[in-house]
Amino acid sequence: GNSVTQMEGPVTLSEEAFLTINCTYTATGYPSLFWYVQYPGEGLQLLLKATKADDKGSNKGFEATYRKETTSFHLEKGSVQVSDSAVYFCALERNTGGFKTIFGAGTRLFVKA
Amino acid sequence: DGGITQSPKYLFRKEGQNVTLSCEQNLNHDAMYWYRQDPGQGLRLIYYSQIVNDFQKGDIAEGYSVSREKKESFPLTVTSAQKNPTAFYLCAGGTYNQPQHFGDGTRLSIL
Numbered sequence: 001g002n003s004v005t006q007m008e009g010p011v012t013l014s015e016e017a018f019l020t021i022n023c024t025y026t027a028t029g030y031p032s033l034f035w036y037v038q039y040p041g042e043g044l045q046l047l048l049k050a051t052k053a054d055d056k057g058s059n060k061g062f063e064a065t066y067r068k069e070t071t072s073f074h075l076e077k078g079s080v081q082v083s084d085s086a087v088y089f090c091a092l093e094r095n096t097g098g099f100k101t102i103f104g105a106g107t108r109l110f111v112k113a
Numbered sequence: 114d115g116g117i118t119q120s121p122k123y124l125f126r127k128e129g130q131n132v133t134l135s136c137e138q139n140l141n142h143d144a145m146y147w148y149r150q151d152p153g154q155g156l157r158l159i160y161y162s163q164i165v166n167d168f169q170k171g172d173i174a175e176g177y178s179v180s181r182e183k184k185e186s187f188p189l190t191v192t193s194a195q196k197n198p199t200a201f202y203l204c205a206g207g208t209y210n211q212p213q214h215f216g217d218g219t220r221l222s223i224l
Contacts, residue, residue, distance in 0.1 A: 034212050036212075036215075041217075041218070042217050042218065043117070043119075043203050043205075043215030043216050043217050043218050044156075044203070044205075044213075044215045045215070046212040046213075046214075049212055089155065089156070093209075093211075093212075100158070100161065101146075101207070101213055103155050103156045104155060105154065105155035106154070106155045106156075108153075
């Protein structure tokens with residue numbers, strides 16, 4: 001079946017450190033892949049997306065590349081800020097009928113000043 | 114402004130009581146979704162609807178009910194049959210192969 005696996009958190013970094021949050025997926029067909037961010041007490045917001053193999057999504061300094069050969073979509077940022085502290089969700093949208101999105105469990109990031 | 118509006122932001126339920134969470138959208142999304150989020154956990158799909166007057170159960174539908182009488186509205190009722198309703202509930206709207214838009218959530222607690 002379809003599934004998304006993210007690295008467990010929490011991840012704690014100092015300001016200006018490099019961030020990687022791993023995400024791998026299992027899916028039939030050719031899903032679109034997304035990263036969402038959730039700030040405390042709020043809903044999820046789209047951070048970036050990629051719709052086909054080798055696409056790179058980017059936004060606000062975050063990047064992720066759709067790697068079909070390794071079924072991965074790792075999130076990276078070169079220099080994190082305190083304001084990046086949030087929960088990050090990797091997700092896939094099935095292409096084989098239906099509108100369902102499969103979310104990973106989420107990874108909480110804490111950035112210390 | 115366009116978006117997904119959930120109300121109320123906080124809700125309290127007494128034992129044996131049904132409560133209804135509101136979700137309204139003005140983004141013209143065909144599909145709408147209800148998710149449950151527990152502390153430190155990911156999102157679990159409760160119900161979803163792809164068109165008006167039609168909806169499907171998600172992974173944890175027991176103890177919940179929904180209706181989709183019009184495109185803009187997708188209310189969720191948490192019934193007394195849901196024995197552990199305390200959670201953060203998120204409503205979303207979407208279109209096929211596009212990212213979902215989320216509301217700001219309703220936090221439900223038991224009195």
